[in-house]
């Protein structure tokens with residue numbers, strides 16, 4: 794048996810910044826190559842989506858999604874607190 798090239802373990806974090814669709818991802822690893830903070834590592838299984846080892850390092854720049862050649866294979870999941878949407882207040886005096 795060959796010696797592993799490297800070993801890594803997932804760093805626990807409540808954030809789940811990336812969502813892969815394994816039916817669309819071809820495992821080309823373009824997404825992980827552009828990531829500036831190395832959130833992902835290649836999947837040892839050929840053709841499978843990369844593995845997210847350091848989810849807490851993601852700063853949601855979107856580079857990985859833009860680099861992906863297969864639309865829908867990878868999407869960003871923003872933290873819940875960043876998913877809020879501000880809407881204008883209605884003025885009751887104007888029947889709002």
Ligand code: SF4
Pocket residue numbers: 810811827828829830831832833850851852853854855856857858869
């Ligand atoms: S959004 Fe940016 S920081 Fe997060 S995994 Fe993708 S490339 Fe890396």
Ligand code: SF4
Pocket residue numbers: 813817818819820821822823824825841842843860861862863866867
């Ligand atoms: S760039 Fe897209 S298709 Fe390639 S490994 Fe990443 S998610 Fe999969």
